[in-house]
Amino acid sequence: MLSAFVLSAALWAAADADEAARIEQLIHHPAAAPVVAPTKPANARAAAKTAADPAAALIGQRVRVRTVDRGAYAGTLESVDANTLVLRIDLSKQALSYSLPRHAVAEVNAESAP
Amino acid sequence: MMLALILEIIALVLGIAIIVRVWRASALDGVLCFFLPFWTIVALIKYWREPEHDIKYLMLGQILLMAAAGGILVHADRQQQARELLAQQQAGEDDAEDAPGAGRASPAQQSRGARTAAKAPVRSTEPDTPARAPTPEELAPPNLRQALHNATFLRGAMERSLMGFQLQIPDHFHALSASDARRIEASLRQPPDAHLVGWIAHESVALDAPDAWHVTARWHNDGWVGGGGDPLDPWPLLQAAQHAGGTRLAGSGGDLIGYTVAPSSFDGVIDWVEERLPAQASASVLDCHALRLGRRGVLEFTVSGQPIGSQQLCNATVKLLARQAKLDPGAEYSSAPPDGLKAPYTLRELVAGAP
Numbered sequence: 001m002l003s004a005f006v007l008s009a010a011l012w013a014a015a016d017a018d019e020a021a022r023i024e025q026l027i028h029h030p031a032a033a034p035v036v037a038p039t040k041p042a043n044a045r046a047a048a049k050t051a052a053d054p055a056a057a058l059i060g061q062r063v064r065v066r067t068v069d070r071g072a073y074a075g076t077l078e079s080v081d082a083n084t085l086v087l088r089i090d091l092s093k094q095a096l097s098y099s100l101p102r103h104a105v106a107e108v109n110a111e112s113a114p
Numbered sequence: 115m116m117l118a119l120i121l122e123i124i125a126l127v128l129g130i131a132i133i134v135r136v137w138r139a140s141a142l143d144g145v146l147c148f149f150l151p152f153w154t155i156v157a158l159i160k161y162w163r164e165p166e167h168d169i170k171y172l173m174l175g176q177i178l179l180m181a182a183a184g185g186i187l188v189h190a191d192r193q194q195q196a197r198e199l200l201a202q203q204q205a206g207e208d209d210a211e212d213a214p215g216a217g218r219a220s221p222a223q224q225s226r227g228a229r230t231a232a233k234a235p236v237r238s239t240e241p242d243t244p245a246r247a248p249t250p251e252e253l254a255p256p257n258l259r260q261a262l263h264n265a266t267f268l269r270g271a272m273e274r275s276l277m278g279f280q281l282q283i284p285d286h287f288h289a290l291s292a293s294d295a296r297r298i299e300a301s302l303r304q305p306p307d308a309h310l311v312g313w314i315a316h317e318s319v320a321l322d323a324p325d326a327w328h329v330t331a332r333w334h335n336d337g338w339v340g341g342g343g344d345p346l347d348p349w350p351l352l353q354a355a356q357h358a359g360g361t362r363l364a365g366s367g368g369d370l371i372g373y374t375v376a377p378s379s380f381d382g383v384i385d386w387v388e389e390r391l392p393a394q395a396s397a398s399v400l401d402c403h404a405l406r407l408g409r410r411g412v413l414e415f416t417v418s419g420q421p422i423g424s425q426q427l428c429n430a431t432v433k434l435l436a437r438q439a440k441l442d443p444g445a446e447y448s449s450a451p452p453d454g455l456k457a458p459y460t461l462r463e464l465v466a467g468a469p
Contacts, residue, residue, distance in 0.1 A: 016284075016434065016437065016438060019430055019433070019434045019437075020284050020285060020286075020434060022430055023284075023316075023427065023430050023431055023434065024286060026426055026427040026430065027316055027318060027427065028318075030427070064349055067374075069374065069375060069425070070373075070375045070376050070378065071372065071373055071374045071375060071376060072348040072349065072352055072372060072373040072376040073352075073371070073372035073373070074349065074352055074353070074372065089371055089372070090356075091356070091369035091371070091391065092356075092369050093369075096371065096391065098371060098372075
């Protein structure tokens with residue numbers, strides 16, 4: 001019981017120390033901080049170039065976009081190319097054309113899809 | 115303190131006994147022990163096996179006494195710091211009551227330093243004597259440089275016992291009390307914030323620099339907050355937030371474009387990063403939030419108006435502060451609402467804003 005408590009306390013302290021060290025690194029060397037961006041294997045990239053872009057079929061529809069950094073954007077898909085994905089996002093007083101870099105996009109789904 | 119002094123005196127007597135004992139073995143070693151404290155280590159080893167001159171028990175006793183005295187002094191010092199923080203907190207609460215919104219503050223009271231306030235938390239009950247009306251210059255809030263100059267930067271822990279929590283300030287960060295933060299916000303022409311607990315900033319950040327950033331700590335003393343269905347599903351949250359009329363959280367205002375980091379919950383901390391387009395702005399900015407739910411309210415940590423691409427830093431900072439915040443025993447979040455302490459909003463409404 002006591003050893004479990006000590007172990008969990010140590011893990012908490014270690015996690016906080018890691019987080020604090022990461023913050024220091026981001027403040028002092030922001031470029032050196034690791035960026036979480038999964039890379040696709042070479043054969044997958046080659047296949048993506050030859051295959052039709054599935055996101056292109058969703059142009060004009062309301063879509064939900066998930067990014068690789070746990071981001072979430074929703075809007076009407078205006079255009080898609082190899083580098084960017086453009087959403088029209090309706091704000092309270094204007095409609096915004098918002099570009100997302102393709103390498104940051106994890107998935108695109110039609111809004112009605114689960 | 116008196117006990118520490120007595121222990122120090124006994125340790126001094128043992129130190130004299132050590133020198134006398136070594137002197138009896140060798141006058142030179144005795145003199146060296148007197149002038150060179152580390153020479154006692156040499157004498158300890160040299161006379162270890164000589165029953166008449168060994169000093170191991172004397173040294174052990176001396177070390178234990180010194181450690182006990184040191185421990186007592188450190189404990190007393192911490193108590194003193196806690197008392198000072200409590201006095202500052204009381205001074206901050208006095209300032210909150212006297213905020214410009216309440217219409218009772220004099221410019222002299224608003225501009226006084228936190229240290230001065232901490233020394234005089236008790237107000238006189240004597241009736242006010244007549245005084246001349248303040249000039250427009252005296253009524254004007256202090257400028258940012260003055261407000262920063264008068265501010266007291268705190269390190270370690272920020273005890274807020276009346277609210278039932280303690281903020282742990284991480285290494286290389288320092289904090290400003292609510293009263294100091296309020297003065298700085300007044301100098302920036304920002305409206306008074308009734309929920310403000312303080313500011314936390316990295317020690318390398320100059321708060322008057324154009325790219326300065328800080329964490330705003332706020333306490334929503336509204337009671338226990340329930341989830342409200344699936345509170346952190348990002349899609350309904352995003353839709354609700356884009357149609358929300360207002361928010362209870364600090365931030366850049368304007369419209370929500372999307373979540374750079376969608377809301378999620380881990381270890382009792384809810385965190386997310388919003389990309390917003392402030393009113394009349396041409397470029398979007400990031401607002402990073404972390405919430406720590408408590409039994410009587412919610413602790414909020416927000417970094418607002420950050421440039422695109424800085425989400426890793428601000429998200430990690432607010433999460434660390436929220437995770438390290440300590441709720442007092444009995445003030446921790448419970449899965450069921452306590453009697454009579456339910457907030458008039460759900461977690462979903464707190465994250466997304468009111469419709």
